[in-house]
Amino acid sequence: MSRSFTSLSHEVIVIGAGAAGLAAAGTLARSGRRVLVLEARGRIGGRVWSRNEPGLNVPVELGAEFIHGRPAATFNLMRQAGIAAVDAPIVRSAVRGGRLEPARREDLFEEIQRALRRHAPALAKRDVSMATFLARARHGLSAEAQVLARMRVQGYEAADPVRASASAIAEDWGGEGALGAGHYRPAGGYGALLASLAVALDDGGAELKLQSVVRALRWQRGAVEVAGTRRGKPFRVSAPRAIITLPLGVLQQPPGAAGAVRFTPALEQKRKPLGQLVAGAVIKAALRFRAPFWEEVHAARYRGCSFFHDPEGAFPTFWTAAPERDALLVAWAGGPKARRLTGRPERAIARAAVTGLEALFGKDAGIEGLLETAWVHDWQRDPYARGAYSYVAVGGRGARKSLAAPLAGTLYFAGEAADFEGEHGTVAGALQSGIRAAGEAAGG
Numbered sequence: 302m303s304r305s306f307t308s309l310s311h312e313v314i315v316i317g318a319g320a321a322g323l324a325a326a327g328t329l330a331r332s333g334r335r336v337l338v339l340e341a342r343g344r345i346g347g348r349v350w351s352r353n354e355p356g357l358n359v360p361v362e363l364g365a366e367f368i369h370g371r372p373a374a375t376f377n378l379m380r381q382a383g384i385a386a387v388d389a390p391i392v393r394s395a396v397r398g399g400r401l402e403p404a405r406r407e408d409l410f411e412e413i414q415r416a417l418r419r420h421a422p423a424l425a426k427r428d429v430s431m432a433t434f435l436a437r438a439r440h441g442l443s444a445e446a447q448v449l450a451r452m453r454v455q456g457y458e459a460a461d462p463v464r465a466s467a468s469a470i471a472e473d474w475g476g477e478g479a480l481g482a483g484h485y486r487p488a489g490g491y492g493a494l495l496a497s498l499a500v501a502l503d504d505g506g507a508e509l510k511l512q513s514v515v516r517a518l519r520w521q522r523g524a525v526e527v528a529g530t531r532r533g534k535p536f537r538v539s540a541p542r543a544i545i546t547l548p549l550g551v552l553q554q555p556p557g558a559a560g561a562v563r564f565t566p567a568l569e570q571k572r573k574p575l576g577q578l579v580a581g582a583v584i585k586a587a588l589r590f591r592a593p594f595w596e597e598v599h600a601a602r603y604r605g606c607s608f609f610h611d612p613e614g615a616f617p618t619f620w621t622a623a624p625e626r627d628a629l630l631v632a633w634a635g636g637p638k639a640r641r642l643t644g645r646p647e648r649a650i651a652r653a654a655v656t657g658l659e660a661l662f663g664k665d666a667g668i669e670g671l672l673e674t675a676w677v678h679d680w681q682r683d684p685y686a687r688g689a690y691s692y693v694a695v696g697g698r699g700a701r702k703s704l705a706a707p708l709a710g711t712l713y714f715a716g717e718a719a720d721f722e723g724e725h726g727t728v729a730g731a732l733q734s735g736i737r738a739a740g741e742a743a744g745g
Contacts (some may be wrong), residue, residue, distance in 0.1 A: 311335050311538065312329075312336065313542045314527055314539075314540045314542075314544070315337070316515050316543060316547060318339075319348060320735065321715040322735060323498035324374075325544045325739040326735075326739075327507070328736050331505055338502065339538075340512075341514040342512070343512050346364070348548065350678065351363075351492025353490075354589075354674075357589070357627050358625045359486075360489065362490060364678070365491050366490075366631070367389060368484075370483050371386075372733075373729075374724070375494075375728060375729045375732060378497070378498070382493075384489060386486075387487070387488050388483075389607070392605055392623075393606065395612075396661070412442060413450050413474065414474055414475060416446075417471040420467075424471050428695050431451075431460075431465045435451060452612045454636065455635045455637060456618050456633060456635045456636070458636070458692050459639070459692065459726075460579065461636050464695065465579075469698065491728060512532050515528075515529040517562065517564075517565065518543065518564050519565045520566075520709075520712060523709075524541060525540050542745055543711070543713070544715055545712060549579075549580045550686060550688035551685065553580065553687070568708070574704040577694050577696065578691050578694065578700050578704065578718055579692050581635065582639035583690075584634045584643060584680075585677070586632040586675055587631050588672060594667075598662050608620045615642065615657055616633060616638075616654050618634075619633070630658070632658075650677045650679075651675035690718070690725075691718035701720065705720070705721055705737070707741050715737070715738035716734055720734040
């Protein structure tokens with residue numbers, strides 16, 4: 302027979318030690334609840350994965366990297382942990398007419414915002430995809446604005462324009478500060494920030510068990526039993542309540558798929574929202590060079606530039622470690638372009654990124670010969686992620702709130718996909734959803 306980890310009684314089991322799970326567990330532990338956190342990986346963080354490499358002043362972020370704006374959940378945690386927000390300057394160059402030039406994104410994005418605000422009431426009544434919205438002549442967008450909109454849907458939202466809800470994007474992008482609300486990194490990386498949550502768990506008496514793969518969850522009102530394996534050995538634990546922080550892509554997997562959890566009874570109430578949300582795709586490659594060549598090529602024309610864009614490239618966006626001057630470039634592809642890269646060997650993905658840089662800066666820059674190391678992680682193939690972050694499909698208004706709704710005062714749901722307070726798709730959304738779910742479970 303399988304056995305439990307401990308003879309202690311747990312009031313709440315938290316599945317997942319990403320940002321949402323750690324925030325939920327920490328909130329419960331501070332209120333005196335007995336909490337057990339189960340994490341399949343051998344590390345905390347989930348879709349946050351910071352690697353500290355010798356010789357670099359910044360961590361290599363294979364997952365989440367930036368803080369967009371000043372979300373309270375993230376900044377409160379940084380304040381508690383004594384971690385500063387590092388301003389990440391946004392100075393862009395983009396390909397126009399076959400030449401890399403200073404970008405006009407701010408003016409173009411305002412044009413997109415005006416069109417979305419103008420059509421938002423009609424979209425709320427009858428939603429269409431972003432591809433359909435952009436194809437309609439009556440919105441009056443310039444050709445450059447349409448290119449930027451498609452690129453942002455794929456890159457920033459990690460979405461397929463054919464599936465993404467124009468109504469949801471109009472709501473997300475419609476605010477005046479949607480592009481210029483600030484852009485930061487946590488000092489020391491997101492890994493350091495989440496490590497502070499793990500330390501707080503230990504101080505609060507919560508149990509955190511890594512390498513604990515949950516395979517089945519049986520539940521009824523007031524009772525949850527979780528079964529799985531830890532380091533190859535079976536376990537079974539129970540509690541009156543559980544908080545589920547599995548990524549959207551994992552929740553959408555059929556029983557029996559790698560990384561999937563079998564719920565008994567099945568989560569029928571979640572079938573609709575799970576069908577209205579999509580796990581977006583991202584491929585991110587961190588490239589370390591012998592020197593920051595982009596500062597010197599073409600008579601140092603691009604010195605001070607931190608983002609480079611080529612809408613036609615396999616990797617449409619590259620960025621630097623600015624304000625640090627590390628010889629590190631991150632290549633980013635989202636949506637359909639990431640889907641086309643997923644499943645390839647890491648070496649082939651890194652080669653595609655180098656080819657993209659050669660298209661931007663020219664083969665005479667000798668970029669391939671300067672490359673020292675490349676780090677790649679395919680989140681779509683990761684059985685405990687199955688994608689990057691979520692977006693709303695056409696007709697999916699309200700899906701996030703439905704996904705987040707508790708079941709029978711027993712199962713609670715958190716994670717960026719279950720955030721309905723404006724920070725979905727981000728670490729901030731995961732954090733605040735975890736805090737919200739903890740409050741619900743404590744009152745349940």
